[in-house]
Amino acid sequence: MRWNLVVLVTAVLSSTAAFSAEAINVQFLEVTQSVQDDRNSIGLIAGKRTFVRAFVEYHGASAASKVRGTIELKRAAGGVRTIDSLPSVETTLEPSENGKLDMKRKKLDRGLVFEIPQDWTGVGELAISLTGASFHNGTRLACSDCDKKGVAVSFKQGAGVRVVLLGMSYKRSGKTFAPRAVDYKSALSWLRRAYPSSDFEFETRVIDWSAAPQSFDKGLKSCNMANAAIAAIRKLDLASGKNALFHYYGLVYYDGTSEANFMRGCSSLPPSPDPSAVGSGPAGVGYDWDSSPSFAGWYAGHELGHTFGRHHPVSGCGDLDETGGDAAWPNKIPKNRLGTADEPFVAFDAGDSDLPTPMTVWGWDKAADVMTYCSYVWPSAHNYVEMCNRISAENGAQCPLSSPLMAAAGPAGLPNIAAGPGGAPLLVKNSSGLLMPVADRLGETAGAGSAMSGPVVSLTGRIDLDSGSGEISAVNRLDRSVEKAPSDKSAETPTIRSYDAQGRVLSDVPATVLLDSDRAAGDPRTGVVSGEVPYSNDIARLELLYKDKAIAVREAAPTRPAISQPTADLPRLNELLKGLNSLTAGPRQIGEFSKANGALTYTWHNQGSASVRYTVQISTNGGKDWNTVAVESPQRSITIDPTWIEGASTLDVRVRASDGIHETVSTSRPLDLGARLPLQ
Incomplete structure (x- = not known):
């Protein structure tokens, strides 16, 4: 439905108000939550912070500063409310910019900015019109068409985003490094402001990353080690009852003193909806273009974007991709920009006064997509919608957003959710949109493509498919299965094999590999490997096999471990x-x-x-x-x-x-x- 040019009848300005000789007329009312164009083509998610940017033509002798305004909100049911513009945005009207909407949309102070109250962003239709504007001294500006031009928008229900942020505490020369309070808060705030959801559930937790390397490499080995630890933690949490829809992400603090303390980020990049995909990345300060108190926000947005299936566009800013990049990237948009003059998408960041970080707008010719390595990153319209598609699919719902720019507006039918390492197998019921954790159904037969019943041995590790090497990072006994073996076994599918003390094979089960993101063509195919075998007191040896070769081994001690009470x-x-x-x-x-x-x-x-x-x-x-x-x-x-x-x-x-x-x-x-x- 096109609703950007709907004509609305609004209340006539009071005849008793004092008017100046200067006048305005409405040029465009932009309604935005994160990214928008000059047609309001990106839909709105119910409950998400929503802003109206009112652009007017000003007919005066010289520029007018600190202009204020009001808008009127109307619901179909008959409710009406008037909202004043935000005093924090000191709007300037410049006669020389009349007719130059593109120029004004790139600047925060060239339009009147209003925030729609949250209780007016519920599911349903909303009519918005500008009712007037005034100088800072209260003198009203005559408006020739405020009662004729408006916009009608529709708020639709979105799906929830659930994230566990793990602060990876590590030591260097006896000193402990852990994320700061502002690192956690920056990540949570940025995701709320930028991601296509209004329903966020966050948990934060510091963990003891005792296996951290003594220095972080410039490649992917360190973050792959972090991801293996995070995947093991996630599986333990799920076995204790954690909701399987949580995405896990690790924050690794960078103090700015040494590159050895900067851990490059990476994530699993699942081809289909899979909340078990994990990621990790640095937190701190150090990027010239970023004046916020921590870059943890957009860095987490990038890596979590991978866990929601988003590829690098291959923008020319250094973001490479062995597959050639995002195959669905719109051909109208340069890969290092948010848009063009013909597709004028503008990033709108509501800011956060508690951090603090200011309200900001970035034009299509300055900002780049969050999945690039460019400066001034924010979700493009393309990835905003595509992340909505994946988030919705994980929740068994349909994304409420669409855009004529998108190569694909979302799946016509919801696919089954792939169960990867740590992800309790989830099936999407197309008829009802409900998710069912199959691992709770303990009567199923174990094997490829199904969850095991009873206690299991859960193995998590790292693997390099090109060198044929790997390691086991963690082995834990779980009272119930939290993942299922892959059903599409190939020649490159690793397996986990258990033996008793006499060398007899007790079980042989395929394992899952989630490859790392951020790999260029020619880079080794590394990633997290995960799987389960049925638990038995007789297990004396575990092998991780790749192409029939044992690449990592665990052996049990002759006697069971014994410890005192903590x-x-x-x-x-x-x-x-x-x-x-x-x-x-x-x-x-x-x-x-x-x-x-x-x-x-x-x-x-x-x-x-x-x-x-x-x-x-x-x-x-x-x-x-x-x-x-x-x-x-x-x-x-x-x-x-x-x-x-x-x-x-x-x-x-x-x-x-x-x-x-x-x-x-x-x-x-x-x-x-x-x-x-x-x-x-």
């Missing part, structure tokens, strides 16, 4: 809680608890085999949910990050001691954070 350092708990109390007295930023004095540490002792590694999980609701905070760490202690227990009344710590295959689990006594004593 215990808390209670004297330090009082210091920690004192710091927490001081921080909760007033408003705070995400992660600000890290400023609390004192630290609560849990320790345990190895009472069995010499080679044991520890996966640590915590619960703040009495064991109902367990969040993983360390995977296969050699450390026999864990320091409780204060953000983990924010708002909690109890704390349980669970340690899973592994000999490489088998685990022994020991859980602390519940800790009453109010009384500061262990519960009996």
Whole structure:
């Protein structure tokens, strides 16, 4: 439906108002949430922050500054509301710019800017008209057509975006590096402002990345290691009941002192909807064009874009792609721009005063798509719609957006969601649009293309398909399956094989590979490898095989691991809680608890085999949910990050001691954070 030129009847300006000799007439009303053109061709998502940019022709002798305005909102049901323009945008009307809409749309202060109240952005139709404008002294400007020109828009229901942000804590020469509060907040804020959704569910968590390399390489090895750890954490979380639609992303802090501390980002790039795709990238400052307090926002937007199936356009800015780039990129648009003079898409960033980052607009000839390596990045109209398509497909819904520019406006029928590493197999029911976690149906037969019943051994690692090498990063026993083996096995499909102590094969199951993004033609095909085999007490050896060759091996110890019960350092708990109390007295930023004095540490002792590694999980609701905070760490202690227990009344710590295959689990006594004593 075309609604940008709908004529609306609006209220006549009051005859008692004082008018100046200068006058205006309406040129264009742009309604935007993230990116828009001069035809309002990008639809609107219900509940997302929405702005109206009113452009007028000004008939005066010289420029007028600090001009204010009002718009009227009308609902089909009869509701009416008047909104004033934002005082934070000091609008200038310049007679010399009459007729030059393209020029004005590239500047924030060349139009009157209004924010539609959120309770007026619900599903349904909305009519918008400019009712008048005035100088900063209150004198009204005569408007020749304010009662004749308006725009009608339609808000439609979008799908939700769920993201777990993991702060990857690592050490260099005894110093711990972890994301700052502003890094988390920048990432969350940018995704809310830029991504095609109004329904966001975020979780943040610091994890102990003890396996981090001593320096980060300039290629993809380091981020591939991070992604393997993140994939293992995601599977452990899912086995404990986490919603399988969460995308997991790791933030790795860059302090600006050394390139060895800058980890280049990469992600899994699934060809079909697959929430198990994980990614990681740096957070900090250091890009000349970015004046925000952290580049974590757009960097996360780029890498998460890969997990939603978006390729590099191959813009000429350094973003390469072994497949040749985004095959659906519109041929009308240069790959290093948001649009052209004929397709004038403008990026609109609502900003965030809490960071702070200002409200900004970028013209099509300055900004580039977020999936490029160019400067001033923002979602293009193409990728805004395509990400909406993928987000909607993961949720079993249809994207409400469309654009005549798009090569494809979205799938006619929703495909089955591929279950990759860590993704509880999800089926899309085309009739109802509901998602069902197949892994909850424990009666199915294990094998390629189906979930296993009963306990499983979950393996996560890294693989290089070209060199035929790999490694196992984590092995965990799960009470239930959270993924299924690939059904389209080929000559390059790796397998996981288990053996007993006599060398007899117990199981042989295909594994899934999610290749890394950001690879150029000729780069090795590296990625995360993941899979499951049925658990058995008789398993003595696990092999990761590629082309019938064992490329990584895990062996069980002759005796099962044994550890003492994790215990808390209670004297330090009082210091920690004192710091927490001081921080909760007033408003705070995400992660600000890290400023609390004192630290609560849990320790345990190895009472069995010499080679044991520890996966640590915590619960703040009495064991109902367990969040993983360390995977296969050699450390026999864990320091409780204060953000983990924010708002909690109890704390349980669970340690899973592994000999490489088998685990022994020991859980602390519940800790009453109010009384500061262990519960009996």
